[in-house]
Amino acid sequence: MRDFIDKIDKRALKVHIYTEGLDERLDSNVETVLYRVIQECVNNVIKHSGASTLDISITRDADGISATVEDNGKGFDSNDKSKFDGIGLKNILTRIEYLKGTVDFDSAPGRGTLVAIHVPL
Amino acid sequence: MPSSKIRLALVDDHQIVIDGLLSLLQGHDQFEFVFASTDPASVPGLLADSPVDILLTDVMMPVLSGAELAKLVKKKFPEIRILALSMNGEADLVNEMIEYADISGYVLKNIGKTELVEALTKIAQGGIYFSEEVLKAMEKDGQRKKQYEDAHLTAREIEIIRLIEKEYNNKQIAEALFISERTVETHRKNIFRKTGTNSVIGLIKYAYEHKLISRGS
Known part of the structure; x- marks a missing residue:
């Protein structure tokens, strides 16, 4: 995960990352899904938010595991369900649902x- | 002969302060008092008629605050140097005066004669002068800001701290911000971790100290 964050670190985006309790490896399934989801979130921030x-x-x-990705960009209307018709956000939802997460x-x-x-x- | 004396003007809404300063500087012939006023709004007009080198101004005055007056004076008479005099050396006030009014100095009203003369002399020569207490307050403020930066609280987290302070529980916060309780709980954990606190009371104290919330807001 850090490797991935390091790659974006060089840009005009200031990234603060914090992890706790991740010394042991996670179940590889959970790990992969989380990695992809966070990657997608970060991509969204870079591509769309202007943060x-x-x-x-x-x-x-x-x-369990809690992850938050927060930016100070332009935001979007999270009540507008049509925004979730795109592949990106829907993908995040289905992947996490698959892990029985929220x-x-x-x-x-x-x-x-x-x-x-x-x-x- | 053009006056080689340092010409001073004094504004303070309390006559007693003006009297005190006048008597403090009595016998120091290098200074010349041009005028004193208890009404800050009249000062720009008075300065137009009687130019001075240094304006000593109170900070907390009704109608026109010291910062506003200093800003006005700097704009109209950029050559006049300004020394702020205050009971209060709080960093916010000092910073406001420096940032917006480009003052040359800031001293507290408990200043002694020697220090005041030193301050005025330095400023007249083009220098700056800040009381020891004021410098300390600014230094502390700088540390506070640094610590706050280290904590990297996000906008949402500050919002949640404000609701916690209003004694909202997780459920109420979740409803107020249209997020799930689970997310509020995550925020809570992040907030406690970032601020290095582990109780609501500790957090509220932190928030006041770092001016994340203000009394009465």
Whole structure:
């Protein structure tokens, strides 16, 4: 995951990343899915948000794994279901649902976007 | 002969402060008091008629604050140097004066005679002067800002801290912000971790200290 973040670090985007409780490797299935999903989230931030900072946190505790990806970009209307017809967001949802997890998209035009993912272990 | 004295003007909404400063500088012939006023709004007009080198101004005054007055004076009379005098050396006030009004100095009203003369002399020569206490407050403020930067709180997290302070529970926060309780819980964990606190009380204290929330807001 860090390798991937390192690749985008050079851009005009300021990235803060925080991880906790990830010393042990995750179930490889969970790991791959999470990696892809976060990658997709970060790609969205770069491609669409125009954000200047990005906060990523991934923590593992007794409840499971929580990941948040938050930017300060232009946001979108997260109540507008048509936005979820695209492949990207739908993909995130189905991948996490497959892990029996939940995804929260919290965004509004002009306010930045937060994607909060929770996967039980 | 053009005056070689340092010409001063003084504005403070309390006459007693003006009287005190006048008596403090009595016997120091290098200074010449051109005028003193308790009404900051009258100062730009007075300065147009009677030019001075240094304007000593109070910071907290009704009608026209020291920062606004200093800004106005700097715009109309850029050659006049401004020394702010205040009871309050709070970094926010000092920063406002520096950033918006380009003041040459800031001293507290508990200043002694020697220090005031030193400040005025330095400023008249084109230097700057800040009281020790003011410098300390600014330094502390700088550290606070740095710490805050280290914490990298996001806009959403600050919003949630404000709701926590209003004694909202997770469910209420979730409803207020249209997010799931699970997400609120994640935010909470992130906030406690980033601020290095582990209780609501500790967090609220942090938030006040870092001016994330203000009393009465």
